[in-house]
Amino acid sequence: MKKIYEFTLPFETEVEETDIxxxxxxxxxxxxxxxxxTVDRKFFIARPNRQVSEDAEIFRASVESELxxxxxxxxxxxxxxxxxxxxxxxxxxxxxxxxxxxNFIKLQGEYSELNLIDDKNKTEEQKQKSEDLIKxxxxxxxxxxxxxxxxxxxxxxxxxxxxxxKTNLWLTLMLSYEDKExxxxxxxxxxxxEDKLKVYDDIEEKEDEFQYKLIKKLLFNVGIYYxxxxxxxxxxxxxNKLYDNQxxxxxx
Numbered sequence: 001m002k003k004i005y006e007f008t009l010p011f012e013t014e015v016e017e018t019d020i021x022x023x024x025x026x027x028x029x030x031x032x033x034x035x036x037x038t039v040d041r042k043f044f045i046a047r048p049n050r051q052v053s054e055d056a057e058i059f060r061a062s063v064e065s066e067l068x069x070x071x072x073x074x075x076x077x078x079x080x081x082x083x084x085x086x087x088x089x090x091x092x093x094x095x096x097x098x099x100x101x102x103n104f105i106k107l108q109g110e111y112s113e114l115n116l117i118d119d120k121n122k123t124e125e126q127k128q129k130s131e132d133l134i135k136x137x138x139x140x141x142x143x144x145x146x147x148x149x150x151x152x153x154x155x156x157x158x159x160x161x162x163x164x165x166k167t168n169l170w171l172t173l174m175l176s177y178e179d180k181e182x183x184x185x186x187x188x189x190x191x192x193x194e195d196k197l198k199v200y201d202d203i204e205e206k207e208d209e210f211q212y213k214l215i216k217k218l219l220f221n222v223g224i225y226y227x228x229x230x231x232x233x234x235x236x237x238x239x240n241k242l243y244d245n246q247x248x249x250x251x252x
Contacts, residue, residue, distance in 0.1 A: 001177070001184055002047040005221050005236040008040040012212055027143050027234070041185070042179035043214065045221055052174060064163035072159045097147045104140045107133055115238060138242050164226075172215075172222040173200060187218070 013126060019031045047057065111133040114126055122130070155164075173196040176187040188196035203211045220243060224230045230239050 001115070001221060003044045004047045004175075004225055004231065005040065005233060005239070006179075006216065007221075007236075008042050008043040009210070009214060010038050010216070011041045012036055012038050042209075043055070043218070044177050044179060045218065046175045046177055048171065048175060052171075056167055056171055056174075060163050060167040063166050064159045067159040067162055072162065074159050086167075093147060097144065098148075100140050100144050102145065104137065106182050107137050111137060111234070112238075134241055168219065168226055169197075169200075171226060172218050173197060175222060176218045187214070 013036070014034050015037050016032055017035050019033075021029050021031070023029045030222045112129065113131050114122070114133070117126065119127070146210050170193060173188045173193065177186055186196075190199060191195045200215070203215065217240075221230070221236060221240070222238055224236070231234045
């Protein structure tokens with residue numbers, strides 16, 4: 001199966017360990033005990049084939065039509081409203097957004113150049129520079145997200161935006177797998193979207209921290225793939241470094 005992104009997540013599990021010692025008479029004495037151990041579980045997002053891509057677009061069109069039928073406004077209507085009202089962002093916020101975007105592009109270029117160097121060949125100064133750039137980029141991303149959330153709050157309630165989000169979930173359910181010692185196992189079992197969605201809902205209800213992190217990571221990476229922001233392992237890794245760092249500084 002072709003893959004667009006592979007990653008691991010640390011998982012704490014309980015395993016049995018056997019300790020063998022020699023007795024006084026030279027006999028073997030086996031002692032078995034259960035210990036907690038952290039292992040890396042392997043996951044990947046499959047590359048959608050033509051059929052899956054077509055089904056995703058049909059799903060999106062169907063959801064969008066249903067939302068419009070139920071009275072959800074279209075993006076074009078929202079755009080006209082914003083133009084007539086002069087937009088949601090103030091002039092100062094628009095200027096701030098412009099400056100932040102320029103800084104992000106500049107710093108991203110510096111980070112991309114450093115990222116071309118293999119980690120083992122980087123100097124300590126270059127490694128520190130990479131870490132500093134990740135922090136700066138993450139902070140800018142957080143501020144941009146805040147401004148975008150403000151300006152797009154109306155768009156997020158349009159039929160197009162809601163259909164896009166539902167399609168992102170659809171693709172996540174269809175393309176998410178775990179690699180269990182070479183065996184590719186769907187994370188969300190079942191043949192249909194409804195079957196897989198029930199598994200997804202069951203996982204959410206359990207409120208398991210590991211499963212929460214896994215779902216969050218899958219949705220994020222399928223989302224940036226669907227939006228055309230990443231397509232190679234390197235691009236995904238780069239975006240995830242920024243995303244993970246945003247989690248640490250509380251911007252997401």
